Amino acid sequence: MQSIKQLMVLTKRILKQNLTNIDTVITVILMPLFMLMFFVYVLGGNIAMDGVNASTGEYLKYALPGFLLVAMAMGSAYTAVRINLDKTKGFLKRLHSLPIKRWVILGSHVLASVIFMIISESVVLIAGFVMGYRPDLSVGNFALFVAVSLLFAFTITLIAIPFSLKANSVESAGGFSYIILMLLFVSSAFIPMDGMIKPVRWFAENQPMTALVGITRDLLNNNFSFTSSNSLQSFVWLIGLIILFSLLSYRRYKMFSVKL
Amino acid sequence: MDAITVKHVRKSFGNHSVLKDMNLAVKRGEIFTLLGENGSGKSTLINILTTISLADDGEVQIMGHPIMSDAGLIRENISLNSQTVTLDDEFTGYQNLLIIAELRLLKNAKTEIKQISERLNLTSFLNKKVGKYSGGMKRRLDIAMSLLGNPEIIFLDEPTTGVDPKNRVELWNIIKEIRDSGKTVFLTTQYLDEADKLSDHMGFLNDGKIVLYGTPDEIKKNARRFVQINVDSPNVNLVNLPEEMIISKNNKGTSFVVDERNTDICIKILVNENVSIHSVVPQENSLEEVFFNVTKIDSEGN
Ligand SMILES: Nc1ncnc2c1ncn2[C@@H]1O[C@H](COP(=O)(O)OP(=O)(O)OP(=O)(O)O)[C@@H](O)[C@H]1O
Ligand SMILES: [Mg+2]
Numbered sequence: 001m002q003s004i005k006q007l008m009v010l011t012k013r014i015l016k017q018n019l020t021n022i023d024t025v026i027t028v029i030l031m032p033l034f035m036l037m038f039f040v041y042v043l044g045g046n047i048a049m050d051g052v053n054a055s056t057g058e059y060l061k062y063a064l065p066g067f068l069l070v071a072m073a074m075g076s077a078y079t080a081v082r083i084n085l086d087k088t089k090g091f092l093k094r095l096h097s098l099p100i101k102r103w104v105i106l107g108s109h110v111l112a113s114v115i116f117m118i119i120s121e122s123v124v125l126i127a128g129f130v131m132g133y134r135p136d137l138s139v140g141n142f143a144l145f146v147a148v149s150l151l152f153a154f155t156i157t158l159i160a161i162p163f164s165l166k167a168n169s170v171e172s173a174g175g176f177s178y179i180i181l182m183l184l185f186v187s188s189a190f191i192p193m194d195g196m197i198k199p200v201r202w203f204a205e206n207q208p209m210t211a212l213v214g215i216t217r218d219l220l221n222n223n224f225s226f227t228s229s230n231s232l233q234s235f236v237w238l239i240g241l242i243i244l245f246s247l248l249s250y251r252r253y254k255m256f257s258v259k260l
Numbered sequence: 261m262d263a264i265t266v267k268h269v270r271k272s273f274g275n276h277s278v279l280k281d282m283n284l285a286v287k288r289g290e291i292f293t294l295l296g297e298n299g300s301g302k303s304t305l306i307n308i309l310t311t312i313s314l315a316d317d318g319e320v321q322i323m324g325h326p327i328m329s330d331a332g333l334i335r336e337n338i339s340l341n342s343q344t345v346t347l348d349d350e351f352t353g354y355q356n357l358l359i360i361a362e363l364r365l366l367k368n369a370k371t372e373i374k375q376i377s378e379r380l381n382l383t384s385f386l387n388k389k390v391g392k393y394s395g396g397m398k399r400r401l402d403i404a405m406s407l408l409g410n411p412e413i414i415f416l417d418e419p420t421t422g423v424d425p426k427n428r429v430e431l432w433n434i435i436k437e438i439r440d441s442g443k444t445v446f447l448t449t450q451y452l453d454e455a456d457k458l459s460d461h462m463g464f465l466n467d468g469k470i471v472l473y474g475t476p477d478e479i480k481k482n483a484r485r486f487v488q489i490n491v492d493s494p495n496v497n498l499v500n501l502p503e504e505m506i507i508s509k510n511n512k513g514t515s516f517v518v519d520e521r522n523t524d525i526c527i528k529i530l531v532n533e534n535v536s537i538h539s540v541v542p543q544e545n546s547l548e549e550v551f552f553n554v555t556k557i558d559s560e561g562n
Contacts (some may be wrong), residue, residue, distance in 0.1 A: 002365055009362040013348070020350050090342040094405075097310040097340040097415075098363055099332055 003101050010095075010108030011115070014082050018116050024078050028120045032071035033127050039063055039190060040131065049192055057132055064128045065216040066189025069152065069209065071124045072117040073181050076156040077174035079113035080164035084173035087165060092256060106253055110157050117153040135220040145219040148234070152212060155241045156180055161249035165256065183209040208237035261324045263288045263413055263444040264309060269318030271304055278304050280468030282318065286461070288412075291435065291445040293455040295551070296465035302448040303343055305465070306417050309446070310340045323412060339406035343417040345398045346405075349391035353382060353401050356390060357408065364409035372408060380404045380434060396427030403434060413444045420454060432458055452551060464551060472550070479550055485520040486543040489527070492536045501529055517543065 018024045044059030054062065086092045086109075095105050137145070159176060167173040186200060187193075187209040193201050204210055214230035217223070225231065264286035271279040278301040286292040296302045307313040308320060311331045320327040322334045347356050354373065361369035377383045380400050385393065390401065399419055406414050416435065420428045435458055439445050449455055455462045456476045464472040464479075472479055486507060491514055501516075505526060509516035518526050523540065530537055 005365065006363050009359060013359055017348065017350055088344075089346055090344040091346040091348075093307070093310075093312055093342045094340055094346045094360075095363075096312045097335060097338060098360075099335040100363060 003104050006100050007104045007108050007111065010104065011112045014109060014112035015115060017082065018078060018112070024081075028071070028074045028078055028116070029123050032067055032074060032120060032124050035070065036064070036067045036124060036127060037131075039067075047191055048195065060128065060131055060133050061221075062192075062217075063190050064124075064133050065220055066184060066187075066213050067124050067128070068121050068149070068216060069189065069213060070181065070184055071120040072149070072153050073156060073177060073184060075113065075117040075120055075153075076160045076180060077177035078116070079109065079157050079160040080167070080173040080177065081170050082112070083109050083161065083164035084167050084170045087256070088168070088170065096256075102253075106161070106249070109161075110154070113157040113160070114150060114153040117157070118149060121149055121153075136222040137220060138222060141219045141222060141224055144224065145216065148212075148215055148219065151238050151242075155238050155245070158242060158245035158249055162245065162252045165249075165252040180209075183207055184213070187213055189213045208233075208241070211237060261288070262286060262321075263290075263323060264292075264446065265319075265321045266305075266309070267319040269305075269308065269315045269320060271301070271308065271313075271315050278468060279308075279315070282468070282470065284463060284470055284473075286444060286446060288323075288444050289439065289442055290460035291439045291447060291458050293459040293462040294446070294448045294465055295450070295452065295455050295462060296448070297450065300465045301468060302465060303417055306340070306342075306415050306446070306448065310338055310415055311335055312340075336409075337412045339409075339411040339414050341402055341406050341414070341416045341419055343421070345402045347390045347393075347398055347401060350389065352389055353377075353386045353393070356401060357386075357405060360405045360408050366409055369408075376404050376407050379407075379437070381430075394427075396423055396430065399423060399427070399431060400434065403431075407438070411443070413446060414438055415446045417448050418450065419447070420449065420451065428454075486517050487520050487523050488515060488517050488541045488543055489523075489530070490515045490538040490541070491530065492538050501526055 018028075040056055040060050040063065044056050044063070045053060047054055047059060049058065049062060086095075092105070096102075156177075159180070160174075163176045164173045187204050187207060189209065193204050193210075196204060211230050211233035215224070215228075215234040218225075218228065218230055262285045264284065266282050266284040269279055269282040270277070282305065294302050294305065304313075308315050308327075309322065311327060311334060322330075323337060325334055327334060348359075351359075357373045357377070358369060361373060366372055374383075377386055380403065382397070382400060382404060385397060385401075390398065393401065403414075403416070403419065406416075419435070420431050423431060432454070435445055435447065439460075447458065459476055461473065461475055462479065463470040474482065493514065505518050505522045507517045507519065520542070527537065527540070
């Protein structure tokens with residue numbers, strides 16, 4: 001009970017830091033919005049889908065799921081920034097000398113990060129609505145869509161932890177997030193893979209973001225099945241990454257705090 | 261019961277042995293100052309005492325509780341001000357304090373924040389963003405965070421480094437006031453005058469060990485002492501004094517400093533040479549000299 005109270009206090013602290021920091025809000029909330037509008041209104045009409053140039057509405061329907069993931073991926077850089085600042089500014093030390101369970105301290109960063117990513121995802125989704133996006137959703141698929149979003153946010157949060165704990169400065173803490181963004185760009189998120197040159201296409205087809213964009217699209221378009229290759233690949237990737245980065249995070253964190 | 265006991269504590273980072281054989285007792289209700297140069301291991305010891313990191317070897321007790329088995333209880337009773345201020349610039353002073361009060365699960369957080377802010381003269385800045393605070397104000401707020409929850413031992417890791425003289429004096433008064441309210445203060449510093457002014461006891465950390473321990477007065481008293489012998493007129497016969505006994509002399513040759521132990525021999529020689537002695541003045545020892553001598557002896561391998 002006490003630990004839950006402390007978890008809430010620390011989570012609230014981080015969310016408030018993020019939402020009152022102009023830099024953070026611009027990068028994580030306004031940038032994805034800008035990109036969404038740029039792609040839809042400027043590029044969208046020039047992108048060929050099934051051989052013909054797409055209409056703005058068609059392109060929006062195609063690309064919105066990818067932008068939802070982009071919004072969350074942008075947030076992971078700030079997850080790393082927050083953890084790294086707490087490390088370098090000594091706040092972690094203060095916490096470790098207070099009567100707080102160790103899992104609460106890192107847990108608050110994870111929880112705040114996931115909530116923040118879901119906020120920025122929601123903003124993009126609402127903007128999509130305003131621009132005319134209409135998903136084809138059953139209640140069950142909506143629940144699954146929320147679950148996949150949470151899992152994705154959790155996974156990229158875990159990826160942020162070892163990088164942020166290792167980095168000696170906040171500038172280098174968020175670098176890994178560019179890799180996640182790059183993977184999203186070289187996937188089926190914004191542009192169909194048909195036109196990519198062969199090696200790039202092979203890479204795009206076999207990396208996690210294509211499957212994750214795929215499953216999100218399937219869920220929003222009422223096209224989902226548990227046994228589709230998008231679904232199977234997504235689950236394997238997510239579970240694998242979660243296991244790998246939980247271990248790495250745990251190992252890194254143990255270097256900072258003894259369990260007594 | 262002592263507030264802190266440290267027995268045979270060792271700590272290395274890889275091949276670099278930082279604490280070699282630390283032994284220390286800090287009494288309750290006193291200001292203990294750990295003096296040491298950059299990189300001597302002050303923060304390393306504080307981290308061990310505040311349950312943040314583990315010693316490789318040895319025994320530590322806080323308020324009689326072994327650190328290995330009672331860390332939870334110990335954390336209820338200590339506070340740490342680490343070397344860097346740990347404030348959130350984007351929040352107000354009040355919000356910063358409230359976070360710690362809530363983490364300590366204080367029931368009357370508001371009243372306690374109010375009282376502590378008044379004690380530390382923070383009330384008028386409390387609703388301003390910390391980003392706008394001066395360095396001295398930040399240090400004070402950082403200390404205020406450590407006082408919430410009324411812990412018995414406050415660890416202050418170099419609280420006055422980089423603080424201007426006026427604010428330093430103010431911090432000194434706060435530190436004394438914390439001691440006078442019955443708390444134990446464990447302070448680290450690189451400044452001798454600070455240790456001299458504030459400490460009830462102090463220890464000098466050098467080469468991984470406490471090489472000097474005592475009250476500032478005891479340390480000054482026990483250190484090598486010197487006397488200054490003044491003679492009436494310059495006299496060539498002074499050269500009869502053994503060279504190695506003269507620590508320093510003035511240009512005119514009317515005044516020279518010798519080790520107190522050699523005073524009698526020197527006076528005898530001078531009297532034999534018919535030099536008239538004007539005065540013999542014991543030298544007031546400064547801590548600077550004491551520590552200079554300790555480190556010198558140490559680096560000469562004695
Ligand atoms: N986590 C660590 N890993 C490796 N070496 C470390 C670590 N922490 C401290 N050291 C080394 O141990 C030595 C003592 O460091 P410490 O921070 O305790 O010194 P200090 O007396 O607090 O110095 P300062 O006055 O600069 O704060 C230094 O040489 C430092 O480089
Ligand atoms: Mg230090």
